[in-house]
Amino acid sequence: MGRSLDVPSLVASAREGAPRAVARLISLVEDGHPTLREIMAALTPYAGHAHVIGVTGSPGVGKSTSTNALVGAFRAREARVGVLAVDPSSPFSGGALLGDRVRMSDHSLDPHVYIRSMASRGHLGGLSWTTPQAIRVLDAAGCDVILVETVGVGQSEVEIAGLADTTLVLLAPGMGDGIQAAKAGILEIGDVFVVNKADREGADATVRDIRHMVSLGDRTQPHLWRPPVLKTVAASGEGVREVLEAIDAHLGWMTDHGVLRDRRVKRAGDEIEALAVSTLRRRMGNLRDEHGIDGLAGRVVDGTLDPYAAADDVLASLAAR
Amino acid sequence: MGRSLDVPSLVASAREGAPRAVARLISLVEDGHPTLREIMAALTPYAGHAHVIGVTGSPGVGKSTSTNALVGAFRAREARVGVLAVDPSSPFSGGALLGDRVRMSDHSLDPHVYIRSMASRGHLGGLSWTTPQAIRVLDAAGCDVILVETVGVGQSEVEIAGLADTTLVLLAPGMGDGIQAAKAGILEIGDVFVVNKADREGADATVRDIRHMVSLGDRTQPHLWRPPVLKTVAASGEGVREVLEAIDAHLGWMTDHGVLRDRRVKRAGDEIEALAVSTLRRRMGNLRDEHGIDGLAGRVVDGTLDPYAAADDVLASLAAR
Numbered sequence: 001m002g003r004s005l006d007v008p009s010l011v012a013s014a015r016e017g018a019p020r021a022v023a024r025l026i027s028l029v030e031d032g033h034p035t036l037r038e039i040m041a042a043l044t045p046y047a048g049h050a051h052v053i054g055v056t057g058s059p060g061v062g063k064s065t066s067t068n069a070l071v072g073a074f075r076a077r078e079a080r081v082g083v084l085a086v087d088p089s090s091p092f093s094g095g096a097l098l099g100d101r102v103r104m105s106d107h108s109l110d111p112h113v114y115i116r117s118m119a120s121r122g123h124l125g126g127l128s129w130t131t132p133q134a135i136r137v138l139d140a141a142g143c144d145v146i147l148v149e150t151v152g153v154g155q156s157e158v159e160i161a162g163l164a165d166t167t168l169v170l171l172a173p174g175m176g177d178g179i180q181a182a183k184a185g186i187l188e189i190g191d192v193f194v195v196n197k198a199d200r201e202g203a204d205a206t207v208r209d210i211r212h213m214v215s216l217g218d219r220t221q222p223h224l225w226r227p228p229v230l231k232t233v234a235a236s237g238e239g240v241r242e243v244l245e246a247i248d249a250h251l252g253w254m255t256d257h258g259v260l261r262d263r264r265v266k267r268a269g270d271e272i273e274a275l276a277v278s279t280l281r282r283r284m285g286n287l288r289d290e291h292g293i294d295g296l297a298g299r300v301v302d303g304t305l306d307p308y309a310a311a312d313d314v315l316a317s318l319a320a321r
Numbered sequence: 322m323g324r325s326l327d328v329p330s331l332v333a334s335a336r337e338g339a340p341r342a343v344a345r346l347i348s349l350v351e352d353g354h355p356t357l358r359e360i361m362a363a364l365t366p367y368a369g370h371a372h373v374i375g376v377t378g379s380p381g382v383g384k385s386t387s388t389n390a391l392v393g394a395f396r397a398r399e400a401r402v403g404v405l406a407v408d409p410s411s412p413f414s415g416g417a418l419l420g421d422r423v424r425m426s427d428h429s430l431d432p433h434v435y436i437r438s439m440a441s442r443g444h445l446g447g448l449s450w451t452t453p454q455a456i457r458v459l460d461a462a463g464c465d466v467i468l469v470e471t472v473g474v475g476q477s478e479v480e481i482a483g484l485a486d487t488t489l490v491l492l493a494p495g496m497g498d499g500i501q502a503a504k505a506g507i508l509e510i511g512d513v514f515v516v517n518k519a520d521r522e523g524a525d526a527t528v529r530d531i532r533h534m535v536s537l538g539d540r541t542q543p544h545l546w547r548p549p550v551l552k553t554v555a556a557s558g559e560g561v562r563e564v565l566e567a568i569d570a571h572l573g574w575m576t577d578h579g580v581l582r583d584r585r586v587k588r589a590g591d592e593i594e595a596l597a598v599s600t601l602r603r604r605m606g607n608l609r610d611e612h613g614i615d616g617l618a619g620r621v622v623d624g625t626l627d628p629y630a631a632a633d634d635v636l637a638s639l640a641a642r
Contacts, residue, residue, distance in 0.1 A: 036629075037627075037629040040627050040628055040629055041627035041629065041630070044621060044624050044626070044627040044628070045624040045625070046624070047624060048622060048623075048624055129628070132628075133628075261619075261622065264622045265615060265618045265619050265622055266618070267618075268617075268618035268619075268621040268622050268628065268631075269609065269614045269615060269617075269618035271621075271628050272614055272617055272618055272621065272628050272631045272632050272635055273605060273609065273614060273632075273635070275628055275629060275631075275632035276605065276632040276635040276636050276639070277601075277602075277605065279632060279636060280598075280601055280636070281598075284594060284597065284598065288590065288594065293590045293593055293594060294586060294590060296589075296590075296593055297586045297587070297588075297589035297590035297593055298582075298586050298589075300365060300589040300592075300593065301369060301582065301585045301586050301589050302369075303365050303366040303367070303368060303369055304366070305365070306358075306361050306362035306365040307361055307365070307450070307453075307454075307589065307592050307593050307596055308357075308358040308361055308362065308596060309362070310589075310593045310596075311593050311594075311596035311597040311600060314593055314594070314597040315597050315600060315601070318597070318640075319639075319640030
């Protein structure tokens with residue numbers, strides 16, 4: 001594949017599952033490439049089949065090991081699997097291939113597993129369209145399951161809940177008792193809770209704590225999904241089958257209750273809003289570069305125009321573009 | 322003054338310098354009150370006379386003491402002085418009156434000094450219009466000088482440079498050697514550097530360091546203002562006269578070189594942009610509340626509309642509002 005951009009053939013290759021075409025498309029997403037509009041238009045009709053599963057948790061709970069184990073379990077079913085490791089703090093983009101291969105060494109040579117780490121761009125104050133678009137690439141490439149792994153640092157845990165159909169929250173004994181989990185806001189976002197490293201001391205107490213906190217939430221909304229709290233030792237594969245069953249059960253529940261479509265509509269709405277805001281910001285930036293705001297600002301400084309009227313003028317100029 | 326809002330009379334009172342009217346208007350600014358459009362339109366013709374001076378520096382350098390000393394020095398000239406203490410991290414708004422009075426106890430009973438602390442709203446990713454509007458209130462109320470004091474925490478130092486005509490950067494011996502100052506990005510924003518607590522050990526070394534770093538900057542742009550590096554002991558008033566002279570010199574230089582107007586136009590442009598973005602965000606929020614995005618999002622989920630085309634539709638709806 002050359003460096004010239006033949007979007008239709010690139011999209012066609014990706015749809016056939018060619019790993020390099022998939023990787024190239026995700027790189028274009030990361031770069032915010034001008035052809036994304038064309039690419040997304042070509043991919044959209046073929047997306048919507050993958051079950052998007054978010055995997056989050058604090059550093060040290062074993063996210064990579066758990067993701068690795070889940071990939072193995074899904075592969076045993078012959079599912080085609082995509083993995084997006086999103087690092088919101090990383091200034092680096094998708095080039096971290098060596099790291100990916102080391103982390104996911106069990107699956108790095110499997111042609112039915114796509115593994116990719118991504119920097120999540122800092123879309124200040126707004127929603128990011130980067131991850132939804134990368135998900136769409138993997139989805140249209142025929143992935144049955146897409147695991148989106150995020151480092152649990154504050155906001156990103158909540159954001160992953162908006163991106164995924166099913167959100168897995170990982171904990172480890174002694175790290176996440178119920179109250180801490182409540183404080184971190186993860187009780188609201190978890191569809192399945194997994195206490196990993198369950199061979200360590202305190203695992204049962206952590207499970208009890210989380211179950212108790214989750215049950216408190218349930219009382220006020222008795223007809224909602226009741227998130228199970230499971231135990232795993234991801235390194236040995238112990239408990240992974242039960243996690244897969246819980247993920248399946250959640251997908252079934254969502255489908256039966258119309259929740260799956262609602263979540264996806266919400267997610268598409270977030271993406272649309274993010275794209276619209278991004279376009280508006282770019283137009284605003286152009287307006288400043290072309291000195292379209294300077295003249296108005298000068299009149300505000302001179303006291304002949306008030307800033308709100310000036311902002312109205314700016315909005316009218318934006319609308320006319 | 323009652324709680325009902327008679328904007329014209331409130332503005333008239335503020336212009337006559339009535340402290341309660343000034344305080345009320347700044348509260349309305351903090352609250353993002355719907356009448357702000359009317360208020361700003363009424364005030365704009367009367368603003369533009371005050372010399373806006375930013376005072377910033379790390380915690381512990383003596384910002385409040387220095388501001389207090391500067392207020393005294395300006396009052397000795399019979400200037401009318403406004404003080405805005407902006408705390409970007411504070412969740413509290415203007416109610417911190419007791420704190421203000423304690424900090425500025427020398428001037429709390431002076432009718433020609435307006436002192437106000439403000440929380441700077443987190444306008445995510447955008448520019449804030451709160452502080453420019455509060456400055457406009459004080460300006461139109463007849464202040465000759467407005468001191469805007471910010472806690473130096475990362476971004477806020479850079480932001481104050483955009484708000485002020487003249488930016489004073491305070492340092493203390495041993496805290497701010499040249500390299501640290503360069504790292505913190507304060508070398509670029511300071512118009513006047515002041516090493517406070519100059520009776521402490523290491524003051525001369527700090528002055529030398531900063532002078533050296535400032536001179537390095539000068540070499541590449543020899544015709545620019547050369548920021549002086551001064552020493553004060555604000556608690557005793559030592560060196561404050563020289564700081565005032567440097568502030569005057571900077572104002573004179575800006576006026577002679579057309580820089581004053583340029584800075585104010587840039588500032589008004591930032592405010593206009595912040596107001597426009599804020600309006601767009603509100604409209605976008607309304608659009609979601611009214612389910613104007615849900616229908617489009619549903620079509621994206623169904624694969625019959627791509628997200629960029631949906632975003633175009635959203636932008637068209639926004640423009641039509």
